Amino acid sequence: MRMVAAVRAGASVLMLAGFYIVALIQVAAAIAFGVWLSSLVPGGIALKVIFPVLVAAIGSVAVGMWKAVRAKPQPPEGLGLGPDQAPELWRTVHELAHVVGTRVPNEIRLVPEVNAAVYEESRLLGLIGGRRTLYIGLPLIQAFTVDQLRAVLAHELGHYSHAHTRLGAIAYRGRLAIGGTIGRIGPYNVAGWIFKGYARLYLLVDNASSRRQELEADQAAVRAAGRAAAASALREIPVVDAAWGFFFGRYVEPGWESGFAPEDLFGGFAELLAARKDELEEMRGQEPPSDGSVWDTHPPIAERIGAIAATPEVARPPDGRRAGVLLPDMGGAGRAMQARMLDVGDRRVLPWAYFTAATATTTMQRNADGIFRAVGRAIGDDRLNLATLLDIVAANRLGAAAESLFPNATRREVPKCFTEPMAMLIALAAIKSNVAYWQHSWTGPARLVGHDGQPLPTAEIAARAVSPQTVDEARAWLAHLRIDPGSAMVVEQRASATGAGVVAGIANVKVDGVEHDLLVLDKGLVFVGNPGKSDKGKVRLQELVGSAPADEIARTHRFLPYEEITSVAFVKNVPLRVDITLHSGQTVSVHEAWSSELIAKNSRDVLTDVLKQVSD
Incomplete structure (x- = not known):
């Protein structure tokens, strides 16, 4: 295996070196072409012709190489599990390491992912091994049997026994160097092609090698756990x-976006797996993906x-127990990892029942506000x-008031169409009046029920509440409840x-005649004043989007919700020029520039x- 590792390390280095050889050849060709061209035209013109090639071949490659040399892979942090905390898991890993013919990892870490991985701090281009870490996704332990987890762990340890992990740093630096170089070359630079x-x-070469490594590691899984388990x-x-x-x-993100966090994230996932086992069993009957x-x-x-x-099959006694038996306190491990790795910020941490109720009520209030x-x-x-x-309904004004x-x-037709929104408003009033509450469920959406556990007749009340002839009946019903x-x-x-996402962005636009950057969210437009130098527009937008969630960016800068727009006049298509009229009567002019x-x-x-959809 050491010889195979050396060959693969050498191949990776040669492939990476070839990238810089291509750069040197282009530099030499550009200089030779410049010398020849200067004999035909003035030197200044020749320099202008070859300058883009030199920039691509020298400047971009130099920056990419410098970043690659300084960088190294950043493995996930995870929650460390010592032998005293999970003796059965460590015993299993020891056994599997012996079966696949490799040394035991120095540490085991739990991660919040549906994945397992290995990492090695190798030296000398992967020829000398270093400290090893085995990463195990807690969701796998929650969902797998012992046999299945043994197969996954043996697969990962197989990467060690085949010396795959020693090439990780080389492959990482190679991808970083090439990716960084390509990213700095403009689309119209012929030399960059x-x-x-x-x-x-x-x-292509690197990915083909990676696929071979996965198949080799699968063989280790068979040796340790058998074909069926693998x-x-x-x-x-x-x-x-x-x-x-x-x-x-379905369960976490809506509440997270509304300012809440579940008290026991992984405990909730375990409950969902148990509650939806029939659906999961149906998914298991589907054919695995065959497209590659x-x-x-x-x-x-x-x-x-x-x-x-x-x-070839390897006889192994089956073990269909849940993999959670390998952790003496899986619930505690999940809560510890959540506390260590989940930054809740200023969100309220709530038990699942209260988390679901707070999320549903906040969502309902947001819809009611609209x-x-x-x-x-x-x-x-x-x-x-x-x-x-x-009162508006009683005065027969609902049609005019809600037609938008x-x-x-x-x-x-509007009053009848308003029946469903009216039912939602009545349900919100029931919650605010402490007459109803949200009933959490892992098998379906949360249900709004009264204190007797039965659904409230919100639809029946709403049907009466939208008509002037029956609105008093609705009022009486509400009073009774x-x-x-x-x-x-x-x-x-x-x-x-809140909860918005970025769908587009244009740098260097004029908003009412003043320079701005523009972010397009799925809930409105964000105008960023004093954007900076015009030649860094795209990079500036990317940095802004990566700096914070969309709703935080909207709070920091000027935000124009789509619901405040009444009409949009398209003055010019390219560069885009539009005049946006708001319900307040104010007009906002957005002019894109050629730059x-x-x-x-x-x-x-x-x-x-x-903007066309908003103005329709």
Whole structure:
């Protein structure tokens, strides 16, 4: 294995060296061409012709190489588990290391990912091994059987026994150097095309080597756990990954964006796995992905399972216990990792039942605020609540007051269309009146129920509350249930960017004649004043977007919610010039310049489409 490692290290170094040889050849060719051209035209013209080539070949490569030399891979931090904290897990790792023929890692760390990995601080181009760390994703331990986890751990230890990890630093620096160089070469620099072609060749070779390494490590998994366990683990990883993504998207992220954090993140995931086991079992019956690409670092799962099936079987006693038995206190480990690695900031940390309730109520209030603001703009009142809205219904003014919410309905149709929003406002009033609460569930959405555990008749009340003829019946029903209509009121009198994402960006635009950078969010526009030098626009936008979440950026700078826009006049398409009229009567002029820079190629089209949708 040491000889194989040396050969692969040498190949990686040669491939990386070839990149700089290409640069030197281009420099020599550019100089020779410049000397020849200077014999035909004045020297100044010749210099202008070859200057872009020299910049690409010398400047960009030098910067990329300097960054690569100084940088090194940054492994995840994780939560360290000593032998005294997880003796059974360490015993298993010792056993597996012996089976695959490698030395035991120096430390084991838990990470909050559906993944396992190994890292080695090697020296001398990977010829000399160093300190080793084994990373295990806690979600894998929560979801896997002991057999499946043994297969995954043996696979990772197999990377050690085949000396794959010793090439990590070389591969990292190679990708960093080439990527950094390519990123500094403009799209119209002809000399850069040669670099980009070589970069593609480098990645093709590097990715092919990575795929071979994965297949080799799979053989180690078979030796340690058997073919069935190795194949089963590969099939299970996409299932657990999908469950983890669903868990975050459905349960965690909405509350996180609303200013809350769950008290026991990993405990919640364990409960979801138990509650949705039938759905997960159905996912396991699906065929694994078989499509692959030469640009992939891992072979398709179907190909890996096929290779495992062709490997000689190794008799191993099965162990179908849950992998959590390898940790004496998995719940405590999850809470410790959350405390160490999750920065909650100023969010309120709540138990799951309260976290779900707070999230649902905050989301409902945000939606209610949008309704109240729309109606308030129509009637000239920015302090609306449900009680005043019922007065509007009684006065037969709901059609005119809420027509902006239903642009495709006539005024006579608006009250019936408003039934669903009215039901939501009644539900909010029930919560604010302490008549109802949210019932948490891992098998479906949270339910709004009364103190008897039964759903409230919000839809029936709302059907009466939107008509002048029956609104008094609705009021009486609310009174009977002890629901105070005045408790459901507008909180945010102006829309915020909470939960927003960046969809486009244009640097160096004029807003009402003043230089700005413009970020396009899915909830509004952000105007960034005093942006800086015009030649750094794209980089400036990228740094801004990477510096903080979109809602924080919107709070720091001028934010224009889309709901405040009444119309958009397109004065010119390229460069884009628009005049935006607001409900207040104010006009905002946005003029793109020829010197403007886009954070992405389609940014202008995205902004145009968004403004057209808002103005329709």
